[in-house]
Amino acid sequence: MSEQSSQKNNYLLGIATFIGIAVLNIAAWYLFFNPKGVMRLYTPMYGFSMVVILLAMVVTVSDLFEGWPLRQNAAEQLTLVKGILLTGIVVMLTWVIMFGLFHNLIGKFGITYFSPSAIVATGETGTEIFNARENSSTALIYLFATYIWLAIAWKTCFKGWPWNGQNLGTIGFSRVMTVSFFSVMAYAVLFHPHVGYLFSPAQKLAAVAPWWESLADTNSAYYHLGWVVCTVAVLIMSELIWERYPWKLLGSENGSLAGGLFGFVGSVMSGFVLMYIMKAGMVMYWGAPFVGGQYLDAPYFRFLHAAEMAGFLILATLVVSLYLGNLISGSSLVVRLLVRTVAVLILALLFMWFYYAAGPIFLGTVPGIAQPEDTPLCWSFLMVSFILIHRYFFNLVPLKSRA
Amino acid sequence: MDRREFLKVAGMGGAAIATGGVSIGLTGEAYAAKEDIGQIKSLKVTVISETSWFNNDIFKKDIMDGGGTMANQYDIAWNQENAGGYAALLEIEQLDGSKKKLLMDTGWSNSWMDYVFKMHGIDQMLKKKEIDTMILTHWHLDHYWGIESTLKHNPNITIYAPNTHYPEDMKLLKGAKFAKAGCSNSIPHKGKLVECDAKKVHKLMPGVAVKMFDVPIILRVRGENVMYFNVKDKGIVTVTGCCHPGVLSLYSFARNNFAKGDDVYGSYGGLHMTLFETWDPKFDDVIKGLKAFKPEKLGCNHCTGWLFAEKAAAAGLPVVKGTDKFRSYKKVSTVAKNNHVFLTNGDTVVF
Numbered sequence: 001m002s003e004q005s006s007q008k009n010n011y012l013l014g015i016a017t018f019i020g021i022a023v024l025n026i027a028a029w030y031l032f033f034n035p036k037g038v039m040r041l042y043t044p045m046y047g048f049s050m051v052v053i054l055l056a057m058v059v060t061v062s063d064l065f066e067g068w069p070l071r072q073n074a075a076e077q078l079t080l081v082k083g084i085l086l087t088g089i090v091v092m093l094t095w096v097i098m099f100g101l102f103h104n105l106i107g108k109f110g111i112t113y114f115s116p117s118a119i120v121a122t123g124e125t126g127t128e129i130f131n132a133r134e135n136s137s138t139a140l141i142y143l144f145a146t147y148i149w150l151a152i153a154w155k156t157c158f159k160g161w162p163w164n165g166q167n168l169g170t171i172g173f174s175r176v177m178t179v180s181f182f183s184v185m186a187y188a189v190l191f192h193p194h195v196g197y198l199f200s201p202a203q204k205l206a207a208v209a210p211w212w213e214s215l216a217d218t219n220s221a222y223y224h225l226g227w228v229v230c231t232v233a234v235l236i237m238s239e240l241i242w243e244r245y246p247w248k249l250l251g252s253e254n255g256s257l258a259g260g261l262f263g264f265v266g267s268v269m270s271g272f273v274l275m276y277i278m279k280a281g282m283v284m285y286w287g288a289p290f291v292g293g294q295y296l297d298a299p300y301f302r303f304l305h306a307a308e309m310a311g312f313l314i315l316a317t318l319v320v321s322l323y324l325g326n327l328i329s330g331s332s333l334v335v336r337l338l339v340r341t342v343a344v345l346i347l348a349l350l351f352m353w354f355y356y357a358a359g360p361i362f363l364g365t366v367p368g369i370a371q372p373e374d375t376p377l378c379w380s381f382l383m384v385s386f387i388l389i390h391r392y393f394f395n396l397v398p399l400k401s402r403a
Numbered sequence: 404m405d406r407r408e409f410l411k412v413a414g415m416g417g418a419a420i421a422t423g424g425v426s427i428g429l430t431g432e433a434y435a436a437k438e439d440i441g442q443i444k445s446l447k448v449t450v451i452s453e454t455s456w457f458n459n460d461i462f463k464k465d466i467m468d469g470g471g472t473m474a475n476q477y478d479i480a481w482n483q484e485n486a487g488g489y490a491a492l493l494e495i496e497q498l499d500g501s502k503k504k505l506l507m508d509t510g511w512s513n514s515w516m517d518y519v520f521k522m523h524g525i526d527q528m529l530k531k532k533e534i535d536t537m538i539l540t541h542w543h544l545d546h547y548w549g550i551e552s553t554l555k556h557n558p559n560i561t562i563y564a565p566n567t568h569y570p571e572d573m574k575l576l577k578g579a580k581f582a583k584a585g586c587s588n589s590i591p592h593k594g595k596l597v598e599c600d601a602k603k604v605h606k607l608m609p610g611v612a613v614k615m616f617d618v619p620i621i622l623r624v625r626g627e628n629v630m631y632f633n634v635k636d637k638g639i640v641t642v643t644g645c646c647h648p649g650v651l652s653l654y655s656f657a658r659n660n661f662a663k664g665d666d667v668y669g670s671y672g673g674l675h676m677t678l679f680e681t682w683d684p685k686f687d688d689v690i691k692g693l694k695a696f697k698p699e700k701l702g703c704n705h706c707t708g709w710l711f712a713e714k715a716a717a718a719g720l721p722v723v724k725g726t727d728k729f730r731s732y733k734k735v736s737t738v739a740k741n742n743h744v745f746l747t748n749g750d751t752v753v754f
Contacts, residue, residue, distance in 0.1 A: 125681075125710060130463045198681070200681070213687075217688075219687045219688055220683075295649055299688070366621075367619060369619070372621075
């Protein structure tokens with residue numbers, strides 16, 4: 001078989017494998033989230049929070065622990081049995097963290113808004129179980145989105161620093177503790193003010209008023225969610241399709257403080273740039289948003305939508321990298337990066353089309369954009385979780401490992 | 404697609420492709436020239452019923468049990484005891500002194516709507532053809548499913564409705580029963596149905612226009628008709644069922660598309676804010692934005708939420724005070740308060 005023919009077959013197998021994962025995803029969506037499905041958990045925040053925590057757990061096992069303790073070193077291949085075990089572990093962790101740790105421990109004995117039943121127990125205005133669950137879920141989404149961002153940033157920018165030389169377990173635990181610590185700090189500053197003002201009366205003694213209002217023209221923390229998800233998109237694109245450029249210009253293979261800081265600060269700045277580019281595009285298409293506008297006119301929606309588009313970019317990056325073998329391996333660095341980036345942009349548009357145009361058929365969503373009860377982030381994050389599980393836990397079977 | 408359109412699409416990352424054909428009639432939609440919709444002398448709004456349901460918790464439970472906020476409203480088993488409805492009587496005085504009555508929406512529960520229609524004499528107005536036109540703001544159950552209560556008195560009534568209806572909506576209009584959802588209509592509509600699309604402003608008479616905004620709404624509904632009135636020496640007044648597109652977007656549309664549209668005088672209707680009496684920081688944005696537009700009269704009720712009305716009034720916005728007339732109705736909302744920040748059942752407001 002010629003090399004060209006073999007390459008074509010690889011693409012076909014990659015596409016077929018991805019379609020298989022997508023079918024599994026849609027089946028799972030039908031079971032858990034589809035408004036016309038079985039469990040109907042996409043309300044939307046309740047189901048969305050489950051997806052975000054699941055993704056955080058996948059990232060924890062795959063990126064922070066690198067498969068430990070089932071994998072003793074990073075080069076070792078995972079087997080089907082280990083894949084099933086790891087998948088079971090992340091699903092169980094999701095359940096334990098959401099319902100055990102937050103709804104029943106932290107929420108009931110520490111911070112009220114993390115537990116729906118604790119919110120209801122206050123008897124304050126509007127604290128009925130459905131809204132309480134949505135508010136509690138909103139807080140969890142913000143907290144674990146922060147965790148995902150910092151976990152990926154640590155793995156990409158700092159790598160094993162400062163624990164190089166230790167075994168995977170030590171490195172994993174150290175990374176989790178560090179990322180958790182900084183996640184709590186970042187959440188407190190970026191998102192807690194929003195959650196504190198989700199209630200009436202506003203929880204002024206526990207949370208400051210949203211301090212970014214004059215910067216973003218909105219009190220909503222979707223402003224921060226926007227740049228955080230855009231930053232994650234930049235980090236993942238850098239890691240998977242840009243061959244770790246530009247962060248590898250300063251930093252060692254195993255990570256360093258200087259390289260880590262360079263990557264972290266640079267990625268945040270790039271995330272902001274990406275968000276404002278998207279925002280400018282939306283202004284071109286929909287006109288300028290204004291304070292107090294709703295739907296497409298809402299400043300907070302523009303930031304959320306930037307995050308939603310970044311979600312499609314992340315998904316497309318994973319597909320191009322893992323299922324299409326990054327498309328091009330020869331040629332110059334600039335050409336390689338350009339070809340892959342263009343492919344990712346096109347694929348992201350296709351995913352966007354799928355969600356908004358075909359979503360009402362396959363996902364049970366409502367036609368239209370800016371629906372307040374719907375965010376494509378939930379579906380795209382679930383897809384990302386499935387792909388990462390396939391990549392890290394199942395070694396991309398039946399494809400050869402390209403990870 | 405011309406070059407300019409292509410660049411717009413490419414610039415925003417393909418949102419036009421992604422919307423799947425849903426055109427959003429907000430600020431991105433530009434009219435060739437500002438339309439002069441004329442003027443009226445005055446508008447009087449009577450709240451026939453703003454209590455679409457009486458208990459928030461029951462209503463929300465029905466939604467959650469039925470699949471959440473994106474479920475099809477016809478697939479949900481609604482608690483019939485909780486059903487009320489939304490409707491208003493609009494009395495317009497033209498500059499020449501002639502008067503015209505319009506019905507806005509027709510509520511949810513037929514028994515409740517029959518009760519409130521009789522209380523306000525709407526049944527007789529329909530029979531005598533004093534009301535020959537109904538503006539259906541949107542296809543939500545609490546604004547539409549009480550259609551039989553209107554058609555039984557005047558099946559030939561002209562209806563202006565969003566063209567974004569589903570097959571179930573048309574079936575109900577022609578006469579149908581949805582057992583699970585608990586809605587039915589035995590009187591087929593025989594009058595004219597004007598299907599409003601997002602690209603056109605329908606002028607009903609001088610100073611009165613209907614504009615459809617094609618926005619996605621919960622319970623699988625799309626699109627809302629908004630009524631614009633231009634009151635002489637006062638300015639633009641918006642009248643809404645739920646105001647899903649957002650009150651400031653309505654003002655913005657008037658400013659961009661109507662002659663003297665930047666003179667906003669006020670609003671009546673549901674403003675879709677703290678529907679379930681729960682706050683969100685984005686509502687602080689709305690209060691700030693409303694203050695910038697400086698409306699002179701805000702008559703709010705229904706999905707505005709008492710909480711939003713209270714905070715808007717406290718922030719200095721001109722919220723029109725209601726009365727205690729609603730307490731004489733046979734049913735009262737469980738979230739009703741004594742602070743009169745709502746225009747409740749039986750109240751009136753004049754613009």
